[in-house]
Amino acid sequence: xxxxxxxxxxxxxxxxxxxxxxxxxxxxxxxxxxxxxxxxxxxxxxxxxxxxxxxxxxxxxxxxxxxxxxxxxxxxxxxxxxxxxxxxxxxxxxxxxxxxxxxxxxxxxxxxxxxxxxxxxxxxxxxxxxxxxxxxxxxxxxxxxxxxxxxxxxxxxxxxxxxxxxxxxxxxxxxxxxxxxxxxxxxxxxxxxxxxxxxxxxxxxxxxxxxxxxxxxxxxxxxxxxxxxxxxxxxxxxxxxxxxxxxxxxxxxxxxxxxxxxxxxxxxxxxxxxxxxxxxxxxxxxxxxxxx
Amino acid sequence: xxxxxxxxxxxxxxxxxxxxxxxxxxxxxxxxxxxxxxxxxxxxxxxxxxxxxxxxxxxxxxxxxxxxxxxxxxxxxxxxxxxxxxxxxxxxxxxxxxxxxxxxxxxxxxxxxxxxxxxxxxxxxxxxxxxxxxxxxxx
Numbered sequence: 256x257x258x259x260x261x262x263x264x265x266x267x268x269x270x271x272x273x274x275x276x277x278x279x280x281x282x283x284x285x286x287x288x289x290x291x292x293x294x295x296x297x298x299x300x301x302x303x304x305x306x307x308x309x310x311x312x313x314x315x316x317x318x319x320x321x322x323x324x325x326x327x328x329x330x331x332x333x334x335x336x337x338x339x340x341x342x343x344x345x346x347x348x349x350x351x352x353x354x355x356x357x358x359x360x361x362x363x364x365x366x367x368x369x370x371x372x373x374x375x376x377x378x379x380x381x382x383x384x385x386x387x388x389x390x391x392x393x394x395x396x397x398x399x400x401x402x403x404x405x406x407x408x409x410x411x412x413x414x415x416x417x418x419x420x421x422x423x424x425x426x427x428x429x430x431x432x433x434x435x436x437x438x439x440x441x442x443x444x445x446x447x448x449x450x451x452x453x454x455x456x457x458x459x460x461x462x463x464x465x466x467x468x469x470x471x472x473x474x475x476x477x478x479x480x481x482x483x484x485x486x487x488x489x490x491x492x493x494x495x496x497x498x499x500x501x502x503x504x505x506x507x508x509x510x511x512x513x514x515x516x517x518x519x520x521x522x523x524x525x526x527x528x529x530x531x532x533x534x535x536x537x538x539x540x541x542x543x544x545x546x547x
Numbered sequence: 548x549x550x551x552x553x554x555x556x557x558x559x560x561x562x563x564x565x566x567x568x569x570x571x572x573x574x575x576x577x578x579x580x581x582x583x584x585x586x587x588x589x590x591x592x593x594x595x596x597x598x599x600x601x602x603x604x605x606x607x608x609x610x611x612x613x614x615x616x617x618x619x620x621x622x623x624x625x626x627x628x629x630x631x632x633x634x635x636x637x638x639x640x641x642x643x644x645x646x647x648x649x650x651x652x653x654x655x656x657x658x659x660x661x662x663x664x665x666x667x668x669x670x671x672x673x674x675x676x677x678x679x680x681x682x683x684x685x686x
Contacts, residue, residue: 287610424608432601432611450574450609470616473573529571 257284257436258319258332258404265314267300274300276461287451290441292458293541298441302409306335334403336394338410344383359401367400387414395423399430407439445534459541476531477514480506485524496539578617587645595637
């Protein structure tokens with residue numbers, strides 16, 4: 256069971272500031288979507304609107320065609336794991352999980368128990384007494400065991416050490432494949448998480464910069480290294496989004512639709528073409544003044 | 548690397564670093580190339596079943612759609628065949644087809660760069676030929 260999300264002309268103003276500045280997009284059900292954007296791009300605001308934590312200034316949000324705000328059945332389809340410490344601190348871990356289980360129609364108690372073991376969570380301690388990483392792990396356990404049709408993780412791994420983050424990615428992927436659902440991963444750790452995405456939505460200044468299949472997006476970028484004159488000749492006419500020089504050697508990143516013939520031309524010039532990691536593409540595309 | 552085990556592979560890699568891809572080619576391409584290499588070397592035999600996209604995705608910690616893309620490419624090239632409801636299998640004649648394709652590109656892709664490198668290092672062609680001849684008896 257996977258939910259589709261449809262957002263139309265969505266706006267969220269805080270005073271004079273538009274955190275979300277008129278965005279429209281659709282998230283296909285049953286996929287893992289990467290939600291990317293620099294600090295202040297509007298990711299967290301967007302997720303809180305989709306999770307009905309606040310009302311938008313204008314525009315619409317539809318989960319499987321229904322406005323979830325104030326409608327319990329629609330809201331129950333959505334689970335947001337926030338990055339901030341939203342869980343009430345006085346609760347013990349056991350009680351927090353019990354509360355989540357009561358709220359969530361698809362709750363998998365066996366999965367929750369296994370994840371608690373994997374993240375070594377102390378069930379009898381209060382949330383407030385946990386470390387930052389442990390609190391994140393509680394959120395991850397709730398997010399995965401809820402099996403909500405639309406599950407959104409907002410930087411859900413803050414404070415987690417690398418082995419625990421890998422454990423999170425692994426559990427997420429396994430449970431997603433066993434129980435396909437719509438997943439949104441909002442993240443700055445693109446290098447670590449990027450391979451999990453099927454689609455990518457990039458926000459910039461409260462607007463949608465692009466939405467695309469992750470492989471498609473990767474295929475639009477290419478990196479070349481070699482003698483500057485040869486590199487310049489091969490990339491002439493292409494959209495160069497990054498360029499660095501070291502003596503006579505030049506390294507160039509190009510982005511766009513017209514890179515099909517690039518491999519052949521580079522090969523003829525004796526240059527190697529490499530794919531550009533998603534994170535590097537993201538950096539280039541979200542630079543102030545960058546053209547998409 | 549041999550990937551074609553029957554038991555669940557995912558947990559053997561639990562919390563460990565992911566098996567590394569190089570950063571020269573897209574991941575799906577590397578998975579496809581890996582399968583081709585294993586067919587050529589005989590690790591994967593014709594008619595053998597290959598692991599599912601989900602097993603690949605879990606092993607490499609990648610989106611299953613990415614793994615599926617490798618399989619789609621191999622199916623389009625006639626290297627793998629899909630049997631509905633069962634899985635993907637190595638096509639009959641796949642090894643021969645791959646050998647022919649790889650042979651056609653061998654001199655351009657392998658020998659020419661070698662010759663360029665030798666020239667750059669001042670190694671005469673005769674020395675290369677001698678080396679290849681000497682190895683000939685060993686393999």
